[in-house]
Amino acid sequence: MTDGPAAASTPTARRGAGSVVVTGAAVLSAYGRGTAALLAGLLSGQPAFAPVQRFDVGARRVRVAAAMPGRPELLTEVTRAVREACDDAGLSPSDRARSPLFLAIHTDPAIARAAEPDQPGLGPDAFTASVADGAGLTGEGIRCYMSACVAASTAIADAAAIIARGHADRVVVAGGYLVDRDQFALFDAGRVLADDGQVRPFSVSRRGLLLGDGVGAVVIESSESAHARRVPPLARVAGWGRSGDAYHPCLPHPEGRGMARAVTAGLQRAGIAAEDLGYINAHGSGTGQSDPAETNALRLALGDAVETVPVSSTKSLHGQALEASGVLELIVTVLAAREGLLPVNAGFLGQDDRCRLNLVLGEALAATPEFAMSLNAAFGGANTALVIGLP
Amino acid sequence: MTPEAAIVPTGLAELHAAAAAVGLTVTSSGSWPETDADGEVTALAGFIESDFSPLLAQVATRALRGRAQQQASGTVTAIVIVTSLGDITSATRVAAAVDAGERVPPLQFFQSVPNSVAGYLAARWHLTGPVVCVSETTAGLDVAALLIDDADADEALVVCVDLAVTDGGRHRAAAILVTGPVRPERQGNRRIPRE
Numbered sequence: 001m002t003d004g005p006a007a008a009s010t011p012t013a014r015r016g017a018g019s020v021v022v023t024g025a026a027v028l029s030a031y032g033r034g035t036a037a038l039l040a041g042l043l044s045g046q047p048a049f050a051p052v053q054r055f056d057v058g059a060r061r062v063r064v065a066a067a068m069p070g071r072p073e074l075l076t077e078v079t080r081a082v083r084e085a086c087d088d089a090g091l092s093p094s095d096r097a098r099s100p101l102f103l104a105i106h107t108d109p110a111i112a113r114a115a116e117p118d119q120p121g122l123g124p125d126a127f128t129a130s131v132a133d134g135a136g137l138t139g140e141g142i143r144c145y146m147s148a149c150v151a152a153s154t155a156i157a158d159a160a161a162i163i164a165r166g167h168a169d170r171v172v173v174a175g176g177y178l179v180d181r182d183q184f185a186l187f188d189a190g191r192v193l194a195d196d197g198q199v200r201p202f203s204v205s206r207r208g209l210l211l212g213d214g215v216g217a218v219v220i221e222s223s224e225s226a227h228a229r230r231v232p233p234l235a236r237v238a239g240w241g242r243s244g245d246a247y248h249p250c251l252p253h254p255e256g257r258g259m260a261r262a263v264t265a266g267l268q269r270a271g272i273a274a275e276d277l278g279y280i281n282a283h284g285s286g287t288g289q290s291d292p293a294e295t296n297a298l299r300l301a302l303g304d305a306v307e308t309v310p311v312s313s314t315k316s317l318h319g320q321a322l323e324a325s326g327v328l329e330l331i332v333t334v335l336a337a338r339e340g341l342l343p344v345n346a347g348f349l350g351q352d353d354r355c356r357l358n359l360v361l362g363e364a365l366a367a368t369p370e371f372a373m374s375l376n377a378a379f380g381g382a383n384t385a386l387v388i389g390l391p
Numbered sequence: 392m393t394p395e396a397a398i399v400p401t402g403l404a405e406l407h408a409a410a411a412a413v414g415l416t417v418t419s420s421g422s423w424p425e426t427d428a429d430g431e432v433t434a435l436a437g438f439i440e441s442d443f444s445p446l447l448a449q450v451a452t453r454a455l456r457g458r459a460q461q462q463a464s465g466t467v468t469a470i471v472i473v474t475s476l477g478d479i480t481s482a483t484r485v486a487a488a489v490d491a492g493e494r495v496p497p498l499q500f501f502q503s504v505p506n507s508v509a510g511y512l513a514a515r516w517h518l519t520g521p522v523v524c525v526s527e528t529t530a531g532l533d534v535a536a537l538l539i540d541d542a543d544a545d546e547a548l549v550v551c552v553d554l555a556v557t558d559g560g561r562h563r564a565a566a567i568l569v570t571g572p573v574r575p576e577r578q579g580n581r582r583i584p585r586e
Binding site: 012247 | 437469470472475479482483486488492494496497500504505506508510511513514516518519520522524525526527530534537538540541543
């Protein structure tokens with residue numbers, strides 16, 4: 001495969017001048033519904049993985065995931081999260097009626113088993129429109145992102161970029177993935193699921209990833225809009241970066257060149273130095289190739305600061321939420337930074353020399369970062385970096 | 392964004408017009424079917440049982456072959472995939488295999504998201520920009536314009552693909568390579584209502 005450009009050739013990232021903030025958030029994870037349940041689960045340090053009860057996994061090589069009890073339904077849960085995020089942001093019905101939705105999903109879960117003539121009516125557009133309608137949001141300007149594990153983070157970056165340029169006052173970004181039999185079968189067939197039942201990012205003897213429920217929604221708006229509504233921001237979306245590896249259909253560039261450019265662009269847009277980062281919520285899938293590539297990316301982009309900035313992958317706790325990862329992990333990052341406790345990188349068995357990072361190990365780390373970064377990567381060599389700042 | 396609109400794949404003429412409407416310049420393009428010779432989609436190594444990824448690669452390659460031979464050094468090209476239903480053939484086959492208790496082919500895992508064929512194109516053509524997939528054409532062009540305005544890309548390859556989903560239907564796909572100029576004032580998301 002061809003080599004990607006070095007991080008040093010990263011062009012200067014541009015952004016609009018406006019300040020962008022998060023004013024509301026709502027979430028569902030295997031720890032339960034709500035940000036309080038998620039934060040408590042994260043700070044417990046206890047991974048949420050358990051035998052799958054939601055569907056038959058008898059024929060699968062791995063039979064574990066981080067799934068909440070019962071059979072939650074995606075449209076219901078995403079719509080609920082969007083409503084709750086809007087409630088959290090104090091949006092009035094008329095505010096909501098002027099707010100578009102950017103939604104990150106794989107597709108409508110019903111489409112694969114629908115009769116062929118019915119399939120066009122079950123596409124992601126129709127699903128997104130249903131969520132927007134159910135939550136009282138406008139039907140104009142809505143989008144559905146389906147870019148695998150960077151779908152939600154890309155949607156957040158785009159929403160922030162649009163608002164920073166003054167092209168919109170507010171966008172609601174949501175993402176949803178609930179552990180399902182088809183994706184579980186695919187990941188099992190791809191032999192990427194951890195057959196020891198734990199996700200061990202950046203650790204020796206890591207065995208792969210595990211799927212996890214994740215539904216999240218955030219209200220992103222201009223500082224002026226939040227100020228006019230007298231709503232205190234939860235955090236600022238200070239910077240964002242998106243890049244590609246140009247390396248392989250599904251493997252990351254081993255030197256992390258693409259991800260390094262996303263990190264650099266995120267820092268540039270935030271107007272901060274690597275030393276200003278107080279926490280990185282890593283992509284940290286726990287797979288053999290991805291973790292060393294991410295480590296190399298961080299070493300390339302952060303320089304000496306990589307030795308000191310605390311890093312953890314909370315996929316070791318809540319699992320891999322696929323298209324929803326970006327919004328789930330942004331919420332995790334905001335909750336942790338605001339709480340002053342950084343979640344542990346669970347499942348760690350020992351140092352892998354290819355993954356030397358300042359990992360949060362053992363227990364949550366007390367820290368009050370002014371800036372934190374959430375990283376995501378996906379098949380196709382897609383990378384995103386989101387930088388949040390505490391107000 | 393109506394369900395009815397989802398069954399009408401975007402053709403090349405519509406794509407050119409939509410790009411112009413958001414201030415993007417089309418530097419190269421390709422479509423499928425282009426001639427009567429476009430009967431069967433050419434297979435793509437590593438992708439099985441569905442025409443989605445091979446068709447996407449084929450139409451994108453047509454657009455990329457048509458661009459200027461000498462790209463400026465360091466040009467960053469984003470890939471923006473637009474598909475209203477995605478790889479519905481693969482999704483349906485996986486569901487059927489799961490329901491029947493049959494083995495799911497491992498290659499289906501790798502092609503289960505549109506990013507994979509984007510990664511193939513990125514590696515083949517050295518496209519180092521972001522990879523995005525959205526479900527609607529205007530959103531895809533807005534994303535392309537935003538990436539260029541933000542300097543995360545110098546140009547974008549926008550590929551629209553939808554498989555025929557009715558008996559007797561025919562796959563359609565179109566791809567355009569678009570570039571700036573950078574227009575910070577561009578109302579690329581003017582569909583979003585302002586307060």
